[in-house]
Amino acid sequence: MLSLLISQFLIYALAWSVGAALLREERRAVLWWASYCLLQALGLDWMIRYAPPDGTIAPAAAVVMLAGYACADLGIDAFVHGRVRRAGLWVGAGLAGLLWQWAGVSGGWSAARLGIGYNLCVAALLALPLVVLGPALRREFRFWGWLALAPGGLMCLFALLRTGVLILHPEDVLHAAAPGVLEALLQSTLWAAGAFNIAFLGLVLGRLVRQLHSRLDTDPLTGLISRAGLERRLAEAWAASLRHETPLTLAFIDIDDFKTINDTGGHALGDRAIQAVGRALHQQARETDAVGRWGGDEFLILMPQTSTAAAEAAVHRLRRQVRGCRLSGLLAERSLELSIGLATRSEQDRDMLALVRRADAAMYRCKQARKAGADPDGRVKA
Numbered sequence: 001m002l003s004l005l006i007s008q009f010l011i012y013a014l015a016w017s018v019g020a021a022l023l024r025e026e027r028r029a030v031l032w033w034a035s036y037c038l039l040q041a042l043g044l045d046w047m048i049r050y051a052p053p054d055g056t057i058a059p060a061a062a063v064v065m066l067a068g069y070a071c072a073d074l075g076i077d078a079f080v081h082g083r084v085r086r087a088g089l090w091v092g093a094g095l096a097g098l099l100w101q102w103a104g105v106s107g108g109w110s111a112a113r114l115g116i117g118y119n120l121c122v123a124a125l126l127a128l129p130l131v132v133l134g135p136a137l138r139r140e141f142r143f144w145g146w147l148a149l150a151p152g153g154l155m156c157l158f159a160l161l162r163t164g165v166l167i168l169h170p171e172d173v174l175h176a177a178a179p180g181v182l183e184a185l186l187q188s189t190l191w192a193a194g195a196f197n198i199a200f201l202g203l204v205l206g207r208l209v210r211q212l213h214s215r216l217d218t219d220p221l222t223g224l225i226s227r228a229g230l231e232r233r234l235a236e237a238w239a240a241s242l243r244h245e246t247p248l249t250l251a252f253i254d255i256d257d258f259k260t261i262n263d264t265g266g267h268a269l270g271d272r273a274i275q276a277v278g279r280a281l282h283q284q285a286r287e288t289d290a291v292g293r294w295g296g297d298e299f300l301i302l303m304p305q306t307s308t309a310a311a312e313a314a315v316h317r318l319r320r321q322v323r324g325c326r327l328s329g330l331l332a333e334r335s336l337e338l339s340i341g342l343a344t345r346s347e348q349d350r351d352m353l354a355l356v357r358r359a360d361a362a363m364y365r366c367k368q369a370r371k372a373g374a375d376p377d378g379r380v381k382a
Contacts, residue, residue: 005190006041012197013037019204025211026204028083032075033200039068040193059101062118069125070094072152072196076129079203080136093128097121112166119163126156141203148199151192158188221271222278225292230300233290237304238352241345248345249311251301252359253277253318254367256337258297273297273336277322284318300356308344315340339367 016034020027043065050058057065073090084090100117103109130149137145217229225233234250241248255261255277262270274297281299285291290302303311323335341362349355 005193006044008190009037009041009044009193012193013041015197015201023204023208026079026207029075029079030204032071032078032084033197036068036072036075037193037197039064039071043068057115057118059105062101063098066094066097066118066121066125069122073125073129076133076149076200079200080133080140086132089128089132090125093121093124096124115166116163119159119166123156123159123163126152126159130156137203141206144199144203144206148196148203151195151199155189155192219278219293222275222293224278224282224299225290227292227294230290230292230294230302233292234302234352234356237290237302238345238355240304246305247307248355249303249306249308250343250355250359251303251311251315252294252341252343252356252363253281253299253301253315254339254363255297256339256367256370270297276336277338280318280321284314284321286314300359308342311342311344315342337370339363339370341366 013034016030016037020030020034023030043061046061046064047057050060070090070093073093074084074087077084077086077090097118097120100121101114104114104117130153134146134149137148139145141148217226217232218224219226237248240246255273258270258273261273274293277297277299278293281291281301285301286303288304292300292302294300301315303314306314319338319340322338341359341364343355343359343362345355349358
């Protein structure tokens with residue numbers, strides 16, 4: 001059983017080491033977890049190889065295993081925050097156990113007293129992540145965040161139970177190290193360690209998948225929602241509007257004379273114009289709005305539960321802000337101007353794309369009216 005447990009920890013350490021080479025964004029956490037697995041394997045080996053006859057854990061093994069638990073905590077901290085923010089807490093808990101062992105060995109303490117100190121420090125190192133880091137994991141991963149810490153919580157309970165036994169029956173130290181009891185302890189460690197590593201591997205993969213979806217939904221030039229992301233949000237908003245019979249308004253936006261901007265200052269200046277409009281859209285949008293780049297110099301604002309009148313007021317504020325944007329390299333301090341088409345869901349819209357087409361057509365009519373000087377406000381309702 002012991003050789004199986006040591007082999008398991010070594011395999012986990014190798015897997016996390018490979019992960020550290022591949023997962024740049026999670027490398028700090030993964031390296032700490034690899035260290036945890038290596039130290040646990042080494043500590044278990046020393047625990048049996050140098051086991052004293054009085055049933056205590058060899059001091060060297062205790063030192064290494066406490067350091068391993070501290071590394072696991074450092075890894076969870078780095079995973080939650082992107083860096084270790086509470087190193088003093090984890091290292092301090094580990095050092096408390098090391099000092100207890102050193103004082104006990106130097107002072108000739110009983111086996112029970114040494115075991116009590118060791119198990120209390122193990123329990124602290126396993127419980128602290130639940131208290132300090134559990135809420136942050138819950139916010140990011142909901143139920144799965146707590147589930148990942150559950151193996152540590154169970155191991156904490158085992159450590160507290162061992163502590164209680166040593167306090168109430170200090171003479172049972174040798175009995176606690178009997179082959180049957182030791183094998184049961186090793187089996188629980190085997191399952192808990194496997195659950196811990198698998199759970200956090202799942203959290204790492206879950207975060208990577210979420211980041212991938214986020215990048216697919218984000219326009220790289222503006223940081224706004226991409227077209228694919230807009231289409232998904234539009235489908236959700238369309239279904240909600242039909243189900244609850246609430247208004248749904250789209251604003252289709254186009255930068256006026258964008259070709260002239262590109263011809264005058266090149267594509268770099270055109271990109272800056274798109275970015276300036278993107279920033280203005282982001283600043284003016286409400287929390288309930290979905291703002292994204294539809295393509296080229298076209299943008300879309302999805303406004304759930306918003307009437308046409310309310311949408312008109314919103315785009316009027318947007319146009320005033322965009323007019324304040326000046327681009328160096330453009331002749332005569334020319335400001336950016338927008339043509340905006342508004343469309344609110346009606347019975348004539350068979351699907352969400354019909355609503356988009358109406359907003360697009362309204363934007364085109366607005367652009368033509370602005371060129372003719374008949375629509376200075378730059379918005380047309382569909």
